[in-house]
Amino acid sequence: xxxTSRRYRRxxxxxxxxxxxxxxxxxxxxxxxxxxxxxxxxxxxISVWAHQGQKSEDTALQNAVKSFNSSQSKIKVELKLIPxxxxxxxxxATDASQLPDVMEFDGPTMANFVYNKKLAxxxxxxxxxxxxxxxxxxxxxxxxxxxxxxxxxxxxxxGVYGNKKLLDAAGVKYPTGLSDDWxxxxxxxxxxxxxxxxxxxxxxxxxxxxxxxxEWGTYGFSPxxxxxxxxxxxxxxxxxxxxxxxxxxxxxxxxxxxxxxDPNTDGNAFAKGRVALSWVGHWMxxxxxxxxxxxxxxxxxxxxxxxxxxxxxxxxxxxxxNTQNAKAAGAFLDYLMNDTNVTAMTTANGAPPxxxxxxxxxxxxxxxxxxxxxxxxxxxxxxxxxxxxSCVAVTRPVTAGYPTVTAKxxxxxxxxxxxxxxxxxxxxAARAIDQDFSDNAGYxxx
Amino acid sequence: MTAVNTARPIxxxxxxxxxxxxxxxxxxxxxxAVAGLVAFVGIPFGYAVVLSFYNVRxxxxxxxxxxxxxxxxxxxxxxxxxxxxxxALLNNLTFAVVVVPLQTGLALALAILLNRKLKAIGFFRxxxxxxxxxxxxxxxxxxxxxxxxxxQGLLNSALHAVSFGNWGAFDWLGDSATAMASVxxxxxxxxxGFQMVILLAGLQQIPGELYEAADLDRATxxxxxxxxxxxxxxxxxxxxxxxxxVLSFRVFDQVYVLIHGGxxxxxxxxxxxxxxxSTAFDQNNxxxxxxxxVVFFLIVVALTLIQRRVVRPDNED
Numbered sequence: 001x002x003x004t005s006r007r008y009r010r011x012x013x014x015x016x017x018x019x020x021x022x023x024x025x026x027x028x029x030x031x032x033x034x035x036x037x038x039x040x041x042x043x044x045x046i047s048v049w050a051h052q053g054q055k056s057e058d059t060a061l062q063n064a065v066k067s068f069n070s071s072q073s074k075i076k077v078e079l080k081l082i083p084x085x086x087x088x089x090x091x092x093a094t095d096a097s098q099l100p101d102v103m104e105f106d107g108p109t110m111a112n113f114v115y116n117k118k119l120a121x122x123x124x125x126x127x128x129x130x131x132x133x134x135x136x137x138x139x140x141x142x143x144x145x146x147x148x149x150x151x152x153x154x155x156x157x158x159g160v161y162g163n164k165k166l167l168d169a170a171g172v173k174y175p176t177g178l179s180d181d182w183x184x185x186x187x188x189x190x191x192x193x194x195x196x197x198x199x200x201x202x203x204x205x206x207x208x209x210x211x212x213x214x215e216w217g218t219y220g221f222s223p224x225x226x227x228x229x230x231x232x233x234x235x236x237x238x239x240x241x242x243x244x245x246x247x248x249x250x251x252x253x254x255x256x257x258x259x260x261x262d263p264n265t266d267g268n269a270f271a272k273g274r275v276a277l278s279w280v281g282h283w284m285x286x287x288x289x290x291x292x293x294x295x296x297x298x299x300x301x302x303x304x305x306x307x308x309x310x311x312x313x314x315x316x317x318x319x320x321x322n323t324q325n326a327k328a329a330g331a332f333l334d335y336l337m338n339d340t341n342v343t344a345m346t347t348a349n350g351a352p353p354x355x356x357x358x359x360x361x362x363x364x365x366x367x368x369x370x371x372x373x374x375x376x377x378x379x380x381x382x383x384x385x386x387x388x389x390s391c392v393a394v395t396r397p398v399t400a401g402y403p404t405v406t407a408k409x410x411x412x413x414x415x416x417x418x419x420x421x422x423x424x425x426x427x428x429a430a431r432a433i434d435q436d437f438s439d440n441a442g443y444x445x446x
Numbered sequence: 447m448t449a450v451n452t453a454r455p456i457x458x459x460x461x462x463x464x465x466x467x468x469x470x471x472x473x474x475x476x477x478x479a480v481a482g483l484v485a486f487v488g489i490p491f492g493y494a495v496v497l498s499f500y501n502v503r504x505x506x507x508x509x510x511x512x513x514x515x516x517x518x519x520x521x522x523x524x525x526x527x528x529x530x531x532x533x534a535l536l537n538n539l540t541f542a543v544v545v546v547p548l549q550t551g552l553a554l555a556l557a558i559l560l561n562r563k564l565k566a567i568g569f570f571r572x573x574x575x576x577x578x579x580x581x582x583x584x585x586x587x588x589x590x591x592x593x594x595x596x597x598q599g600l601l602n603s604a605l606h607a608v609s610f611g612n613w614g615a616f617d618w619l620g621d622s623a624t625a626m627a628s629v630x631x632x633x634x635x636x637x638x639g640f641q642m643v644i645l646l647a648g649l650q651q652i653p654g655e656l657y658e659a660a661d662l663d664r665a666t667x668x669x670x671x672x673x674x675x676x677x678x679x680x681x682x683x684x685x686x687x688x689x690x691x692v693l694s695f696r697v698f699d700q701v702y703v704l705i706h707g708g709x710x711x712x713x714x715x716x717x718x719x720x721x722x723x724s725t726a727f728d729q730n731n732x733x734x735x736x737x738x739x740v741v742f743f744l745i746v747v748a749l750t751l752i753q754r755r756v757v758r759p760d761n762e763d
Contacts, residue, residue: 085706089727092504116505200597200615211706263709265594274598407728411712418620418711428526435526436729439501446507 037120040325043074046332047100050079051087051315054283056348064341068332075328077102088215091118092403101323102332106215107141107313108396108406110150115400115445119318121147125330130337137381138354141313141395144445150316151333153342154351157282157374158223158310162297166276170197178300178308178376178392184253187302191260194276202262205269205278212417217410218396219311220279224250226387226394227304232405233397234385236442238433242409243426250304251413251422258417281311282374285350289370298373300392310377312393314351352378400443404436491743498737504730517737531738534716535745540626541633541717542694549634549694550687553641558675560642561649571646575639582636586703589632593618595709619704625711629700636700637693641686648682649675684757691753695746698723718742 050061058081065079080100082090088109091099096118105113113119123131131139134151142150167174172190175181182190194203210216222232225242228250234241262269270278271291278284279301289296300308317336319329335341342358345351352374353359360366365375382391384398397405412429416422437443498517502510520527560571577585592600595617605613618628652675660670676683698719704710705720718738726735 092730093727096505112505115507117507118505202596208709209707211709213712214706263595263599265591265596265598404729404731407724414705414712418622418709418713420713431526436731440503440506440508 037319037321037326038324039125039327040323042325042327042331044325044328045076045078046102046323046325046328048077048079048102048332049091049100050081050104051084051106052081053084053315054349056286057345060341060345060348063344064336068335071335075331077332092116096320097322099320099322101320101325101329102317103320104315104317105150107150107152107316108215108398108402110142110316110318111144111398111443111445112400112402113318114144114149115443117321119149120321120323120326121149122151122319122330122333123148125319125326126151126333126337127330130334133337133355133357135354135356135359135378137312137378137393138316140381140383141398142316142318144398150318151337152314152316152354153336153345154314154349155354155378156219156312156314157352157371157377158220158280158301159373159377160299160301161270161278161280161284161288162299163270163273163276163292164295164297166194166197166273167297170194170276172276174297175299177373181300181303181308184250184302184304188253188256190277191257195260198276200262200274201260202269203260203275203277204257204262205264205275205280206257206261207264207278207280208261209264209267211414213410213414215406215410217413218406219281221254221413222396222409223301223309223311223394224254224304226309226382227301227306229304229306231385231387232409233399233433236399236437238405238408238430239427240430242430242433243423246305248423248426251416251426253304255416255419255422258419282350282352282371285364285371286348289350296370298371300373300377306387307389308392309382309387310374310393312378312381312395314354400445401433401437401440405433408432408436491740494736494739494743497733498740500733502732502736504726504732506730510733513733517733518741520734521737521741527734530713530716531718531721533713534718534721535742537626537715538695538697538717538742541630541697542691544630545634545694546687546691548630549638549641549690550683552634553638553645553686554683556638556642557645557649558671561646571643574642577636578639580636582633582699583703585632585636586700589628589700590619590704590707593628593632595620617709619710622711622714625714629697629704629710629715633694633697633700637690641690644686644689645679645682648679652678687757688750688753692746692750695742695749 048065052058061081062079065077068075068077087104088106091103091105091109091113096116099118105119110119130151131148134142135155137155138152139148141152141155142148162174167190170193172193174190191203195201206212207216207220212221218232225232225247228244228246230244230247230250231241232238262275264270264275269275270280270284271287273292278288285298301310302308317333319326319333323329337355339355339358339361342353342355343361346353346358346362346364350364350371352365352371353362359375363369364371366372369375377392380390380392382388382394384395387394396402399405408429412425416425497510499513499515500510501513501516521531522528556574560567560574564570594600594602595615597603597606597615599615599618601618602613602615605616616624618624656674656678657670660674665673696719697717701710701715701717701720702723705712705715719742722735722738722742725731725738
């Protein structure tokens with residue numbers, strides 16, 4: 001009798017020890033409904049998390065924080081920089097209650113953080129002036145169901161940088177803007193012509209050093225999918241959107257470029273003149289223009305049949321869902337979005353400013369400026385679903401399932417680049433995405 | 447061991463006490479280690495087993511739902527998932543099968559080479575031990591430069607120079623035939639110094655008189671190695687081999703660093719640890735990742751038990 005009861009008790013204790021964490025998780029995961037952000041007194045210390053990017057970006061941000069702290073005595077900002085590669089993982093793995101008052105996040109991850117109740121809507125905390133001054137593209141990226149959860153200091157541009165000297169030497173004709181963009185076949189032909197003049201036959205840089213099974217893979221190369229008339233996700237489903245024959249054939253073309261691609265291990269392939277073309281975003285502009293001067297040209301990505309497409313969206317700022325000092329957080333965001341800070345940041349990273357006044361004053365993006373192309377692309381936004389032949393800048397899918405979408409797509413991209421069959425790789429990714437969405441009831445934001 | 451052996455034949459009543467106290471002391475002495483094992487291995491493993499039966503997402507507002515053996519079914523029968531998983535298992539096994547003999551053998555050779563009375567031998571020893579001091583992630587970043595696929599890569603340009611320009615650029619990391627070999631070479635280079643130090647300590651335990659006697663018997667160096675050195679360090683060697691195989695199942699850092707920035711062939715080098723980490727933290731799929739780690743844990747435990755059976759150190763002497 002006593003031995004069985006003891007055994008019973010032991011079993012109960014063991015199973016309790018095993019199940020308890022799960023209960024805790026279920027309790028946390030279940031959420032208590034609604035965000036618990038509190039306006040607070042608008043004074044005191046607020047914590048801020050940001051990703052560690054290029055050194056110049058970090059310095060611009062640190063300067064903004066420093067000048068904010070010295071501009072007034074009511075609010076003190078404590079900035080914590082977290083390495084960019086692990087930034088999103090850090091937020092994902094951190095419990096909502098441990099998150100800071102203000103945090104930066106990469107645009108496409110926003111929906112997931114809203115779904116996880118990690119972000120509060122900012123509408124009532126930032127000033128109307130700040131919201132009114134944000135560009136439409138930036139506002140669209142940060143909006144879910146009419147509420148704004150994020151505002152960026154800058155947007156992003158994607159294109160092909162060219163070395164005019166090398167292109168001219170190889171007799172390659174290149175586009176002057178979006179209207180006379182080269183087709184995929186013309187781009188391939190350009191690579192061939194450049195190859196004939198190049199000692200090692202590596203003439204293009206695809207930022208392989210960033211890895212393709214990463215967010216760079218998705219941001220940099222999903223324009224190929226869109227330009228071929230496909231989509232990462234259509235009506236919450238990837239099958240039939242990601243694996244269409246047109247996308248498969250476009251990916252085959254992409255695969256064929258590997259032989260002409262410099263692995264760019266040192267990150268200097270284009271700046272040192274080893275390659276004539278570099279497929280990368282606005283963030284390389286400061287380094288490239290310094291290295292090449294007037295030999296630098298900015299071109300659109302090649303057209304795979306459905307018009308040229310480019311990525312859109314970048315890092316944005318939001319307010320943690322559990323902050324007790326949202327008023328102070330909003331005041332800091334207002335300060336970050338002023339012309340001085342936005343201009344300093346966009347000068348540091350070459351990005352298109354995401355506020356109307358800073359954009360109008362930008363020397364890089366105004367009409368006739370060296371990066372006018374990126375501004376032109378952003379002026380024709382597609383959103384994340386209405387991808388027509390005439391729009392250019394496409395927002396990555398705004399869904400809480402984005403982590404799976406990007407993981408599966410970039411994996412497929414990486415294996416295609418490595419030589420796998422595009423058709424089976426894309427079909428596999430589409431099946432995996434759809435499976436994940438059905439496991440999660442379509443990631444409906446409650 | 448010996449205390450228990452001598453205690454065993456004594457059966458009379460009053461003598462029972464010392465045996466009891468041995469048991470108590472044993473328990474006390476193992477307590478810190480056991481507590482650590484339970485806290486850091488036992489409980490997380492139990493937790494992983496439970497999680498693997500649920501559909502759990504990191505930070506999802508949906509409550510974890512019971513999934514039964516669905517995660518395991520997908521791992522073994524869903525071709526999209528089981529393909530990479532089984533491939534990862536195979537890669538892990540290949541890595542272990544190649545690395546264990548290679549690294550142990552190389553460590554032994556280095557230990558013998560460095561076990562002599564030379565001037566500045568300390569310098570040479572630290573030279574060979576140096577890579578162990580560097581974190582694997584750092585080593586992987588450096589080897590990325592060595593193995594880069596353009597002719598700017600250190601290895602490619604060295605081969606180019608040695609072959610009088612007949613060697614073109616080769617994609618060491620991206621080619622499925624050499625991707626795993628590259629990972630193995632860099633892992634062995636990084637880790638071999640550690641095993642070498644342990645073996646060196648073993649070698650120095652062998653009494654010098656044995657070699658003097660062997661010299662007097664006119665034993666050749668090879669005979670000395672076979673009949674004096676090897677038996678002298680047998681126990682150490684078995685320990686090193688076991689340690690290396692356990693460590694080799696953990697291969698993760700180098701694959702992670704090389705895939706995220708080196709154009710490493712993912713299929714040819716994906717290991718189970720890599721798959722578990724990316725499933726959990728890139729796709730937030732904790733249930734699936736738990737199932738992967740549970741299966742892997744069981745396989746590694748089984749393999750370790752088999753290995754212990756096969757190469758049990760004979761400590762009878």
